Amino acid sequence: MKLITTLAVTTALAAVLAAAPAYAQTRIALVVKSLGNGFFEAAARGAEEAAEEIGDVEIIYTGPTEPTAEAQIEVVNSLIAQQVDAIAISANDPDALVPALQRAMQRGITVISWDSGVAAEGREMHLNPSGNDLIGNTIIKLAADHLPEGGDVAILSATATATNQNIWIEEAEKVLPNYPGINLVATVYGDDQSDKSYREAQGLISSYPELKAIIAPTTVGIVAAAQAVTDAGKIGEINVTGLALPSEMAAHIKSGASHSFAIWNPIDLGYSATHIAYALATDAATAEPGSVIPIGRVGEVTIGEDGQAAMAEPFTYDASNIDEYSSIF
Amino acid sequence: MIRFFKQREVMLLAIIAIIVALVTTRSSGFGTPRNLAAVFNDTAVLAMLACGQLLVILTRSIDLSVAANLALTGMIAAMINAAMPGVPVEVLIVGCVVVGGLLGAFNGVLVWKLNIPPIVVTLGTLTIYRGAVFLVSGGTWVNAVDMSDRFKELTRLVFLGLPMLSWFAIVVIALFVLLMARTSLGRSFYAAGINPTAATYAGIDVGKTKFIAFTISGMVAGLAGYLWVSRYVIASVDVARGLELQVVAACVIGGVSIAGGIGTVGGAVLGALFLGVINNALPVIGVSPFWQMAISGAAIITAVIFNARGERKRGRIILKSAEAA
Numbered sequence: 147m148k149l150i151t152t153l154a155v156t157t158a159l160a161a162v163l164a165a166a167p168a169y170a171q172t173r174i175a176l177v178v179k180s181l182g183n184g185f186f187e188a189a190a191r192g193a194e195e196a197a198e199e200i201g202d203v204e205i206i207y208t209g210p211t212e213p214t215a216e217a218q219i220e221v222v223n224s225l226i227a228q229q230v231d232a233i234a235i236s237a238n239d240p241d242a243l244v245p246a247l248q249r250a251m252q253r254g255i256t257v258i259s260w261d262s263g264v265a266a267e268g269r270e271m272h273l274n275p276s277g278n279d280l281i282g283n284t285i286i287k288l289a290a291d292h293l294p295e296g297g298d299v300a301i302l303s304a305t306a307t308a309t310n311q312n313i314w315i316e317e318a319e320k321v322l323p324n325y326p327g328i329n330l331v332a333t334v335y336g337d338d339q340s341d342k343s344y345r346e347a348q349g350l351i352s353s354y355p356e357l358k359a360i361i362a363p364t365t366v367g368i369v370a371a372a373q374a375v376t377d378a379g380k381i382g383e384i385n386v387t388g389l390a391l392p393s394e395m396a397a398h399i400k401s402g403a404s405h406s407f408a409i410w411n412p413i414d415l416g417y418s419a420t421h422i423a424y425a426l427a428t429d430a431a432t433a434e435p436g437s438v439i440p441i442g443r444v445g446e447v448t449i450g451e452d453g454q455a456a457m458a459e460p461f462t463y464d465a466s467n468i469d470e471y472s473s474i475f
Numbered sequence: 476m477i478r479f480f481k482q483r484e485v486m487l488l489a490i491i492a493i494i495v496a497l498v499t500t501r502s503s504g505f506g507t508p509r510n511l512a513a514v515f516n517d518t519a520v521l522a523m524l525a526c527g528q529l530l531v532i533l534t535r536s537i538d539l540s541v542a543a544n545l546a547l548t549g550m551i552a553a554m555i556n557a558a559m560p561g562v563p564v565e566v567l568i569v570g571c572v573v574v575g576g577l578l579g580a581f582n583g584v585l586v587w588k589l590n591i592p593p594i595v596v597t598l599g600t601l602t603i604y605r606g607a608v609f610l611v612s613g614g615t616w617v618n619a620v621d622m623s624d625r626f627k628e629l630t631r632l633v634f635l636g637l638p639m640l641s642w643f644a645i646v647v648i649a650l651f652v653l654l655m656a657r658t659s660l661g662r663s664f665y666a667a668g669i670n671p672t673a674a675t676y677a678g679i680d681v682g683k684t685k686f687i688a689f690t691i692s693g694m695v696a697g698l699a700g701y702l703w704v705s706r707y708v709i710a711s712v713d714v715a716r717g718l719e720l721q722v723v724a725a726c727v728i729g730g731v732s733i734a735g736g737i738g739t740v741g742g743a744v745l746g747a748l749f750l751g752v753i754n755n756a757l758p759v760i761g762v763s764p765f766w767q768m769a770i771s772g773a774a775i776i777t778a779v780i781f782n783a784r785g786e787r788k789r790g791r792i793i794l795k796s797a798e799a800a
Contacts, residue, residue, distance in 0.1 A: 306765065332761070334758060338713070339715075340703075340714065340715075341517075341715070341718075342754075344707060345517060345754055345758060346758050348513070348517075348755070349755070349758030349759045350758075352502070352504050352505075353502060353758075353759055353761065366709075366711075366713070369618075369619070369707075369708070369709050370709075373619075373707060373709075393616075393618050393620065394616060394618045394709075395618075396618065396620035397618065397619030397708075398619065400620075
């Protein structure tokens with residue numbers, strides 16, 4: 147092990163020495179949970195896009211082959227040895243990576259986490275793909291966009307005790323008055339089980355003949371609801387929307403059971419993480435509560451009290467872009 | 476007449492009819508033939524699994540691995556279909572029955588040859604099969620877009636007013652009725668459960684009978700694997716999690732004795748239908764999800780109390796008639 151580390155350090159040093167005189171580039175390492183995952187490959191594409199925009203940035207896209215914290219620590223150690231300027235990591239474990247990342251920060255490397263966070267002492271800031279209020283607003287907006295005249299909508303959630311979904315539904319109910327004519331008639335729970343979600347969706351269809359949309363902020367629920375609407379022959383009458391991965395919903399977008407749905411866009415996530423890492427590494431911005439960091443075409447993020455920032459509202463997928471994304475994740 | 480009404484099947488049928496009538500007063504669409512057919516279709520998988528479970532429970536065993544078996548065979552079928560859309564769905568269905576049967580036979584061998592208590596065996600294989608779903612799929616889902624049209628549509632084709640999924644269940648149930656009523660194998664399940672010692676003297680290999688029961692239960696679970704994936708158009712690690720308890724509950728409500736030897740196909744099917752009606756009715760009349768669980772639980776306990784009383788009475792009658800003779 148020691149030999150390998152020594153070798154790695156020597157090689158890295160040699161590489162740095164050879165590369166250093168060329169010109170002062172900012173080298174940002176995008177560390178992902180594991181390589182070969184479509185979601186992260188897409189994030190890397192976004193990072194490259196940001197690097198091209200900024201100009202003097204080199205992206206090192208790396209990660210372990212299996213999604214474990216141990217393997218990721220080794221990756222981080224080798225990045226420290228390579229003296230990169232910034233590490234942007236989606237962590238396999240919030241705590242296990244803290245010592246390695248602290249060591250990186252001591253060496254002057256900018257460390258941020260994105261997607262899957264690290265405990266506060268192990269990074270300068272964390273970039274969340276979205277915020278609860280943004281998600282709550284989006285799920286209502288998705289339904290409202292296709293209901294210009296308003297109408298009855300219902301929510302099909304996961305379990306009645308699911309923390310995420312309950313917060314999102316609460317936020318959605320808060321913004322309901324902004325959408326006149328949209329009538330939330332029921333909230334039911336499919337327990338993230340296909341059969342129960344399907345049954346609850348059937349129940350909604352038969353109980354509310356005027357129902358125009360089913361909003362399911364959970365991937366199992368949205369797929370089951372789309373299938374229930376299809377089987378009931380209600381395509382075109384009831385729009386199923388909510389949060390899901392493009393690959394899961396591709397067939398239902400094509401059949402028309404769902405007009406659109408949303409989830410964070412991994413390309414934007416990699417893009418924004420790169421912008422933030424660059425701004426922090428070049429001291430163009432500081433990672434403290436209240437500071438605002440511009441993130442190119444996505445807009446800007448504001449770092450909150452807890453050192454976290456929310457990127458943007460979830461990205462909407464529909465018939466126009468489903469093919470492109472369903473092959474990614 | 477009173478005897479007729481005391482039969483479990485008749486009583487259950489009456490209770491189901493009453494529930495349907497009550498729900499229809501709250502939501503007028505519920506009692507229509509079309510909706511009842513939909514409820515039956517929704518219960519088809521549960522009813523088939525309950526028939527398989529019946530055999531196992533009759534032999535004083537229990538099969539907790541059916542839902543995991545269903546998930547594993549369903550995932551394998553979905554992955555084969557996604558990778559090789561050219562393989563006919565009929566072949567996949569036969570494959571599912573074979574794979575499911577092998578998984579069930581594995582339970583059976585452990586119970587038969589190693590004499591391990593069935594609840595321990597199937598609790599173990601429940602976890603193994605569930606884990607195997609993760610291993611074969613790598614944790615990813617097989618989605619609607621990956622499946623061939625025929626794979627998705629076969630369960631939905633309407634024949635004589637009912638979807639094929641319902642017909643699958645009807646055929647399976649009919650086969651079970653024939654098996655139990657018309658074959659010596661069917662009778663041996665009862666014999667092995669009600670009195671294993673006497674069954675052995677009568678030339679029935681109790682261990683082997685259990686093995687056959689587990690294998691058949693596995694075959695049904697395998698078939699259900701395809702049907703499930705085709706119906707909900709999704710194969711994931713979490714498919715049908717917890718369904719095994721509903722299957723056992725259907726049997727118990729249907730008057731199948733957990734102690735073995737007592738129970739009918741009709742009872743198991745009606746038990747499944749009872750749960751299906753409850754599951755479908757409660758969302759329609761807008762009962763809170765917490766109450767739904769409590770109501771299902773209360774139904775199970777009530778059924779067990781009835782079972783226990785029924786069995787005790789039967790014992791007395793036998794003694795009395797023996798005294799009289």
